[in-house]
Amino acid sequence: MPRADCKQCGGTGWISSEERDGISSVQRCACVAEVQLEEAETRAGIPLNYRQASFETFLLPTDNPVLQRALADVMLAVSSFARTYPKTAKPGLLLVGPPGTGKTHLAVAALRSLMARGHEGMFFDYQNLLERIRAGYSEALGAANRDAYRTVLETELLLLDDLGSHRVTDWVEDTVTAIVTHRCNHRKPTIVTTNLPDPDMGSATVEKGGVGAPPRFKTTLEERVGERARSRLFEMCKVIRMPNANDYRIRPHRSTQ
Numbered sequence: 001m002p003r004a005d006c007k008q009c010g011g012t013g014w015i016s017s018e019e020r021d022g023i024s025s026v027q028r029c030a031c032v033a034e035v036q037l038e039e040a041e042t043r044a045g046i047p048l049n050y051r052q053a054s055f056e057t058f059l060l061p062t063d064n065p066v067l068q069r070a071l072a073d074v075m076l077a078v079s080s081f082a083r084t085y086p087k088t089a090k091p092g093l094l095l096v097g098p099p100g101t102g103k104t105h106l107a108v109a110a111l112r113s114l115m116a117r118g119h120e121g122m123f124f125d126y127q128n129l130l131e132r133i134r135a136g137y138s139e140a141l142g143a144a145n146r147d148a149y150r151t152v153l154e155t156e157l158l159l160l161d162d163l164g165s166h167r168v169t170d171w172v173e174d175t176v177t178a179i180v181t182h183r184c185n186h187r188k189p190t191i192v193t194t195n196l197p198d199p200d201m202g203s204a205t206v207e208k209g210g211v212g213a214p215p216r217f218k219t220t221l222e223e224r225v226g227e228r229a230r231s232r233l234f235e236m237c238k239v240i241r242m243p244n245a246n247d248y249r250i251r252p253h254r255s256t257q
């Protein structure tokens with residue numbers, strides 16, 4: 001389908017090129033492929049607020065050169081994964097870091113650039129995915145949700161956003177382990193983001209308490225998804241820790257927390 005208001009082709013989807021030897025030829029307008037890609041991104045479940053996410057639209061901070069450099073390195077690592085695909089050393093990417101560090105933007109940028117090259121991909125928000133899989137077990141809630149589970153196993157590229165953002169039950173742990181193991185065993189590329197700290201990533205897992213309060217232990221990735229899924233993920237993925245402003249504070253800053 002061409003774009004109805006396209007200025008190049010007037011919505012016909014065809015552009016005629018210069019006449020040569022009395023014969024003019026027509027060719028497909030670029031808007032046809034653009035519309036196809038937009039439709040594929042809708043089917044892939046990419047949320048509207050990430051539809052423009054690309055490496056070009058990833059903004060680096062200008063007020064903190066050290067953080068800027070660290071984020072630029074991370075962006076290069078993710079874009080090099082996308083560029084090298086499918087010949088990447090590991091089939092997956094795991095982006096670890098606190099909220100607001102740009103994990104999802106970079107993950108979607110990688111997915112979109114691969115989809116633009118004709119690869120098939122799906123975006124799933126972890127919590128929403130688990131709800132859909134669970135609903136798929138109840139007869140009343142139709143086959144669409146049952147298909148979510150199959151899609152997550154079978155799609156060429158899976159982006160699983162916000163892994164572990166859900167309270168733990170045996171069912172959740174088993175489901176996540178099954179998905180990760182299946183994709184790992186079949187070397188199916190999987191891009192995962194998570195807010196949860198992991199001690200192997202150098203993330204702090206203990207937080208200072210307030211005055212007179214004991215330290216708090218943060219929930220780790222392993223506690224949320226289980227040891228097996230966590231170790232398969234580390235096997236399958238190039239693990240990238242997102243730099244964040246707290247690691248690269250320029251001036252001493254008195255925290256209010």
Ligand SMILES: [Zn+2]
Pocket residue numbers: 002003006007008009010011012013014029030031032
């Ligand atoms: Zn056009």
